[in-house]
Amino acid sequence: xxxxxxxxxxxxxxxxxxxxxxxxxxxxxxxxxxxxxxxxxxxxxxxxxxxxxxxxxxxxxxxxxxxxxxxxxxxxxxxxxxxxxxxxxxxxxxxxxxxxxxxxxxxxxxxxxxxxxxxxxxxxxxxxxxxxxxxxxxxxxxxxxxxxxxxxxxxxxxxxxxxxxxxxxxxxxxxxxxxxxxxxxxxxxxxxxxxxxxxxxxxxxxxxxxxxxxxxxxxxxxxxxxxxxxxxxxxxxxxxxxxxxxxxxxxxxxxxxxxx
Amino acid sequence: xxxxxxxxxxxxxxxxxxxxxxxxxxxxxxxxxxxxxxxxxxxxxxxxxxxxxxxxxxxxxxxxxxxxxxxxxxxxxxxxxxxxxxxxxxxxxxxxxxxxxxxxxxxxxxxxxxxxxxxxxxxxxxxxxxxxxxxxxxxxxxxxxxxxxxxxxxxxxxxxxxxxxxxxxxxxxxxxxxxxxxxxxxxxxxxxxxxxxxxxxxxxxxxxxxxxxxxxxxxxxxxxxxxxxxxxxxxxxxxxxxxxxxxxxxxxxxxxxxxxxxxxxxxxxxxxxxxxxxxxxxxxxxxxxxxxxxxxxxxxxxxx
Numbered sequence: 001x002x003x004x005x006x007x008x009x010x011x012x013x014x015x016x017x018x019x020x021x022x023x024x025x026x027x028x029x030x031x032x033x034x035x036x037x038x039x040x041x042x043x044x045x046x047x048x049x050x051x052x053x054x055x056x057x058x059x060x061x062x063x064x065x066x067x068x069x070x071x072x073x074x075x076x077x078x079x080x081x082x083x084x085x086x087x088x089x090x091x092x093x094x095x096x097x098x099x100x101x102x103x104x105x106x107x108x109x110x111x112x113x114x115x116x117x118x119x120x121x122x123x124x125x126x127x128x129x130x131x132x133x134x135x136x137x138x139x140x141x142x143x144x145x146x147x148x149x150x151x152x153x154x155x156x157x158x159x160x161x162x163x164x165x166x167x168x169x170x171x172x173x174x175x176x177x178x179x180x181x182x183x184x185x186x187x188x189x190x191x192x193x194x195x196x197x198x199x200x201x202x203x204x205x206x207x208x209x210x211x212x213x214x215x216x217x218x219x220x221x222x223x224x225x226x227x228x229x230x231x232x233x234x235x236x237x238x239x240x241x242x243x244x245x246x247x248x249x250x251x252x253x254x255x256x257x258x259x260x
Numbered sequence: 261x262x263x264x265x266x267x268x269x270x271x272x273x274x275x276x277x278x279x280x281x282x283x284x285x286x287x288x289x290x291x292x293x294x295x296x297x298x299x300x301x302x303x304x305x306x307x308x309x310x311x312x313x314x315x316x317x318x319x320x321x322x323x324x325x326x327x328x329x330x331x332x333x334x335x336x337x338x339x340x341x342x343x344x345x346x347x348x349x350x351x352x353x354x355x356x357x358x359x360x361x362x363x364x365x366x367x368x369x370x371x372x373x374x375x376x377x378x379x380x381x382x383x384x385x386x387x388x389x390x391x392x393x394x395x396x397x398x399x400x401x402x403x404x405x406x407x408x409x410x411x412x413x414x415x416x417x418x419x420x421x422x423x424x425x426x427x428x429x430x431x432x433x434x435x436x437x438x439x440x441x442x443x444x445x446x447x448x449x450x451x452x453x454x455x456x457x458x459x460x461x462x463x464x465x466x467x468x469x470x471x472x473x474x475x476x477x478x479x480x481x482x483x484x485x486x487x488x489x490x491x492x493x494x495x496x497x498x499x500x501x502x503x504x505x506x507x508x509x510x511x512x513x514x515x516x517x518x519x520x521x522x523x524x525x526x527x528x529x530x531x532x533x534x535x536x537x538x539x540x541x542x543x544x545x546x547x548x549x550x551x552x553x554x555x556x557x558x559x560x561x562x563x564x
Contacts (some may be wrong), residue, residue, distance in 0.1 A: 002293065002532060041531060045325040045478055045506075050530060091532070103400060107477055116424050221322050222529040227285035227292075230320035243314050248289070 004025055004087040004121055005037075008064065014145045016071045017114060018080050018093040025063035026197035029091055029200070031055050033122035034216055034252040037067065038224035039079070040069035040089035047075040052247070054118035055093060055149065056192070066121075068146060070114040095251050096223050098122050098191055098214055104130060107189025110177050110202060112194025113144070118216050119193055120151045127153045132184065135159065138173030142166035174201055213255035219246040234259035249256050262503045262546045263553040266300060266521040266541070268498040269446045271383050273355055273473025273521065276407070276554050277511070277538050278527030280502050281359035281425070282306055283384060286345040290351065293532045298539065300521060301355040304345070308360075309367050310338050311337035316469035323460050326477025326504065327455030328456050330470035333361055335548060338374060350380045357423065359389040365400075367412050376418035377406040378420040384412065384420050386445075389452035401427045403451075404439035415444035423500065426450040426491070428480070435485045436493035441495045447489060449500040449523065451484045465529040477526040485517050492559055506534065508541030515554060516561040 009021035015145050027037070038050040057066035076238045082088065100107065100122075107126045109119040115151045116137050126133045135152070138161035145167055148158060160168030161176040169176040174195070180195050181187075193216035219231035226248030235244040235257050244250070266276035286304050287296050295359065296302060314334025321328050334346070341358075348354050357383050360371040375381055388401030388410065396456040400406045411424060425442040426433060428451035437448055453474025458467040466472070484503020491499055501519030505511050508528045514522045527534040542554065551557065 047322065048325055048477060048530070049322050049327060167558075220318060220320055220322070221328070222526075223283075223289070224529075225289040225532075226327070228283060228287040228320070228529060229285075229314060229331050230315075230329055232314065232319060232331075232334065233317055243317075 001026065001088070002091050002169055005090045007082055007084055007086050009084060012080075012124060013068070017144070017146055018069055018071070020067040020069065020082070021089070021232065022065045022067065022080075024065060024090070025060075028058045028063045028065050029060045029179065031058040031065060031093040032097035033125055034118055036068035036251060037065070037090045037092035038094055038128045038221065038247075040159065041075050041078050043089070044178055047078065049092065049222055050224060051075045051079070053213070054216065055121055055123045056117040057124065057154060058137065060149050066151070068114060068117040068120070091224055091260070095212050095247055098124060098216070098252050100131075101212060102191050106186060107131050107133045108177065108180075108185065108187035108190045109133065109135045110173055110192040111135065112119075112173050112189065112198040113139055114146070115194035115198075115216070115218075116146060117193070119191060120148060122191055123152055123156055127155050127255075133157070134180070134187070135216050136161070136173045136177040137181065138162065138169075138171075138176065140164065172198065174198055178205070183211070190214070190226060192216070199258075200260045203258060204258065214252050215255055215258065216251045217253060217258070218251065221247050223247070261552070262543055264543055265553070268421075268500070268520055270444050273300045275539050276521035277522060277535050278500060278523040278540070279303050279535065280523040281387065283525040283527055283528050287349060287352070287354070289526070295350040299354055300317070300539070301357050301382065301395055302349070303357040303359055303385060303523065304486065305335055306333045306359045306361045307335050307338060307371065308333060308362060309336065309338050309371055311340065315390060318467065318469055319473075321467050321473070322459065323456070323475065323477070325478060326479035328458060328473035328475050330466060330468045331471035331472060334382065338371060340375070342378065346378065346380055354360055357380045357385055357532060359385040359387050359425070359454065362444055368410060369413050372414045372420075376420055376481060378382070383419065383423055383447070384414075384418065384423050384451060385423040386414060387425050387452075389425050389429075401436070402430050404435055407436055407439045407516060408443045411440055413445035421446045423447040423449050425452055426505045427452050427485060428433040428487055428503075429455050434490045437491040437495050441497050445497060447500060448495065448500050449467040449502065450491060451480070451487050451503045454480050459542055476504065478497070478506055478510070480504050481510060481513075485513050488514055488519050489517040492562065505538070506530075508538055508545060511538050511542060512557070513543065515557045516559070518559040518562065520554075520558055
């Protein structure tokens with residue numbers, strides 16, 4: 001659905017990263033973790049296309065949705081200057097969501113950079129399902145780490161990593177996660193979102209591990225609803241491979257489905 | 261009373277705003293957002309005989325007031341279209357135009373023959389202008405001789421109204437338009453995308469998986485308007501104009517340049533309601549100008 005959502009808050013939460021709270025009761029009700037909003041940054045020809053943003057949280061009670069984004073280019077730079085009380089043209093919620101297993105399993109979430117956004121939403125719903133949740137979250141440096149604690153219930157065990165060692169574990173979130181596995185963590189399911197090389201590394205390792213692993217992919221999008229096939233990635237279904245749009249068949253795929 | 265019908269020779273449409281092929285899939289994705297019945301016609305994604313995987317990612321990149329795409333005619337093929345997509349489209353009261361593409365002349369002829377007997381298809385659009393596939397496509401559309409041969413063969417193979425979609429990547433579009441008209445085209449549609457490329461200066465390589473892509477969006481509109489203007493002077497068959505239409509004012513330029521109908525492509529990605537908005541906007545324009553039909557403004561820019 002297409003809607004004009006009211007901006008109720010916009011705050012810089014860490015260097016170059018913004019927290020955006022949107023008011024739209026229907027979208028808040030319909031959203032599930034893993035889905036995204038396709039936002040028209042402003043009504044002009046520049047930037048021309050909509051931009052997809054993972055939903056970082058939704059509260060149907062308050063009728064609000066959370067977006068966390070990093071300023072990565074012209075579109076996100078303009079979005080970061082939106083003011084409280086303004087309206088944003090949003091298409092969504094779009095895409096498939098994460099599909100958590102039923103029952104009391106340990107859930108491991110592995111996040112790189114702003115890829116943590118959809119996992120924050122997911123973490124909340126997993127906790128509501130009485131699951132034990134572990135988050136392994138990494139960024140390049142302490143200044144880039146999003147203060148995730150304030151977006152998460154206290155029950156979640158958070159492990160932080162920075163590439164330069166300025167905060168938490170020194171290295172990548174995936175290395176931190178692997179260390180936890182070596183130390184005996186036995187997740188029943190894994191969810192990951194982050195830069196493509198990170199997801200590829202996890203998917204390749206998972207050929208041995210063989211956990212149920214779901215990845216949220218990112219691609220440049222045009223229509224956002226599966227019509228243009230612009231954001232297609234190569235996906236394996238059984239014996240067959242073919243291009244499938246991330247916006248509609250994804251953004252969440254099982255790790256064994258993605259052809260890298 | 262305002263008459264919104266579009267009169268395209270053998271093809272009559274309830275209004276003159278169509279979807280541009282490749283931007284609306286087979287209609288399914290947009291059917292939950294808007295009533296397909298409102299469209300002047302639904303021109304489906306380029307269809308080939310066999311399924312096609314399309315080009316490697318990345319396939320699109322934003323450009324100033326536009327975008328490049330190199331999808332590579334990804335589509336499920338004729339058999340799937342006939343067994344799944346077409347029956348589904350029959351649930352809607354929408355005029356369906358099938359855009360067809362091939363590697364060889366025979367591909368086009370076979371597609372035309374197979375589709376010709378099917379109920380629920382109003383016309384064929386020959387895609388002689390896809391810039392993103394290695395064989396066929398644009399190769400047929402850039403010389404008068406190849407257009408002539410191909411259109412004649414397809415003409416004999418089917419009795420549906422035949423639209424020939426022209427490429428802007430040519431020296432003299434009017435010459436090619438005449439070739440299409442002389443060999444049996446009923447209608448011309450123009451323009452397809454303009455070939456372009458973007459280089460990623462970080463990787464120092466072409467950005468798109470296909471290296472080059474087709475430019476669309478408002479960035480190409482003045483080129484498209486000029487080409488419709490030139491073709492209108494060169495032929496006597498109706499024209500469907502397209503290229504970067506976003507607003508009612510944009511669409512009016514195409515009618516005044518000589519188009520009898522317009523198609524909306526890239527704008528659907530930004531505002532899925534562009535087509536219904538243009539239809540009601542054109543209606544209001546006619547009323548406010550005291551005109552009774554779109555016919556009255558077609559080609560007005562040519563008046564001296």
